Amino acid sequence: MDGEIGLGMVGVGSWGANLLRNFAAQEDARVRWICDVDERMLARRQRTCPGASITTSLDDVLNDPQVNAVVIATPAPEHFSCAWAALEAGKHVFVEKPLTLRACEAERLANAADCRGLKLMVGHLLRHHPVVEYVRRLIDAGELGDIRYAYTQRVNLGIVRSNENAWWSLAPHDISVICYLFDAVPERVSVQGRCFLQPGVEDLAFGMLHFADGRVAHIHVSWLDPYKIRRLTLVGTQKMLAFDDMEAAEKVRLYDKGAHIRQETTSYAEAVQVRSGDVLIPKVDLSEPLQRECRRFIQAIREDGSVLSDGWSGVEVVRILEAGSESLRRGGIAVALEEIAVRRTPQEETPALVGANQE
Ligand SMILES: NC(=O)c1ccc[n+]([C@@H]2O[C@H](COP(=O)([O-])OP(=O)(O)OC[C@H]3O[C@@H](n4cnc5c(N)ncnc54)[C@H](O)[C@@H]3O)[C@@H](O)[C@H]2O)c1
Structure with a gap:
């Protein structure tokens, strides 16, 4: 892809601020929109990136044809709906971890990105x-x-x-x-x-x-x-x-x-x-992982290359997290990953975010 890559930053709380700073520093990309449901947060973040427009509506970001990619750092329960809307609008997507709260939703995102030829990267920073x-x-x-x-x-x-x-x-x-x-x-x-x-x-x-x-x-x-x-x-x-x-x-x-x-x-x-x-004690490269992650997302779009922490790696992690949640719910007994892959209907899904142990 030639020219500047237009970006929309969605969710600019404490971690989103770090992503904003790093993406704003990319020479061949431009943050066009900063989107957050909290207006005070928007005003604060605009100081980091005065050239960007601010909005509380995701639609404003997705309707802008000059936005090529959307970076999502909302709380985890919002990841699926924001990422899905962005992929439907034909945008490349970077979404923070965990990709979603359900493996079946993560699979839908990974499939949607593949079908549309879009990049989907998950913020598996390490x-x-x-x-x-x-x-x-x-x-x-x-x-x-x-x-x-x-x-x-x-x-x-x-x-x-x-x-x-x-x-x-x-x-x-x-x-x-x-x-x-x-x-x-x-x-x-x-x-x-x-x-x-x-x-x-x-x-x-x-x-x-x-x-x-x-x-x-x-x-x-x-x-x-x-x-x-x-x-x-x-x-x-x-x-x-x-x-x-x-x-x-x-x-x-x-x-x-x-x-x-x-x-x-x-x-x-x-x-x-x-x-x-x-x-x-070996001498190792000490470059900043976040900088590398942001750079690689932009490069993958520009060169139409593969994404290192892609949607399918996000699916893998969410399946393991979900199996872990199920194990928590069952008092710590081991849960087979296979069980998670096949649990697709809404009635069968268990609450993924928290387990059941209370103290
Ligand atoms: N990669 C990492 O090392 C790392 C570190 C910290 C957090 N995170 C991840 O980043 C995400 C955000 O975490 P945080 O600590 O910044 O949370 P946060 O609560 O500080 O920020 C979330 C922001 O999203 C906004 N928001 C909520 N719903 C929205 C919506 N529908 N549209 C637009 N904006 C919306 C909130 O107003 C808030 O400003 C989480 O998924 C978290 O797991 C990743």
């Missing part, structure tokens, strides 16, 4: 993190051996939300990264959580993704925690790795550590051989 891409290259090169398991922690104090629980709010990032690094989708998902502050809204969740080949990944999310932690640990048969996104520069540590059982020995003490070698 998929654009240079460290995540670096870790994937290490795995592909066999540096860690076979991955045995992973665990992530995404905890801090606040933002406490009321229209989604900590699982839906925080876990999409970890789920998208784990599926990418494992190059697989889990077979079953189990989640336990607790609601401390608001009835029916889990502030804390411990999720487990079970993969068909025996690998597992544990996800701990909470907005009620004294620490701000953003960490991923991977344990492979050859090496182990920790990615700490709170570190300013030394984000990755590669441990030459492992253990294996020697078959030929007689005593247990002799059989377990533990290796504790060097720790490497």
Whole structure:
């Protein structure tokens, strides 16, 4: 596509402000509209981007033929209707995570984008993190051996939300990264959580993704925690790795550590051989993931290229989230992903945003 790409920003609250700043900085794109149902928010955001028109109506954005793409950062319950309307109007769409609250709705969006030849990108920010891409290259090169398991922690104090629980709010990032690094989708998902502050809204969740080949990944999310932690640990048969996104520069540590059982020995003490070698802190690209994400969306439109975190990856994440919600509702028993794919009629759908545990 030649010429400037016209953008409409829909939902410009706290995260939308970051997207606005980054998209407004793209040289070959122009923010034409800023849309939010809150007029005071509109007035504030227009200061970031004085050239843009403001509106409380999505129709104004969609009716402008010079708008090629719409960026949606409304609360999650609004994602489906806004994205659907934008695709129907023939616009490319960037939508924040989670893509939707139902896997069947996510599928409709992904299909609609494919049928119309439009780009649909989901804000799985960490998929654009240079460290995540670096870790994937290490795995592909066999540096860690076979991955045995992973665990992530995404905890801090606040933002406490009321229209989604900590699982839906925080876990999409970890789920998208784990599926990418494992190059697989889990077979079953189990989640336990607790609601401390608001009835029916889990502030804390411990999720487990079970993969068909025996690998597992544990996800701990909470907005009620004294620490701000953003960490991923991977344990492979050859090496182990920790990615700490709170570190300013030394984000990755590669441990030459492992253990294996020697078959030929007689005593247990002799059989377990533990290796504790060097720790490497590799130099990694520290460019900002959000900048990369926004740039890649614009590039995909301009070059008619593929989208990295596309609608189908959004479907995958929503299915896992939905299976997790169902597991929460059933008290933590594992739920097969298959169950989610086939639950399509409205009567059969369960409330996805929050589970049922109350404390
Ligand atoms: N990628 C990330 O790291 C990241 C981080 C934070 C939030 N998010 C996601 O971004 C989205 C927004 O989160 P937030 O924290 O900015 O929420 P927020 O409540 O601060 O902002 C949402 C904005 O959308 C507006 N809005 C609501 N309904 C609308 C509609 N129908 N049309 C237009 N505007 C509407 C609200 O007035 C508000 O200004 C959520 O989906 C959230 O999960 C992503």
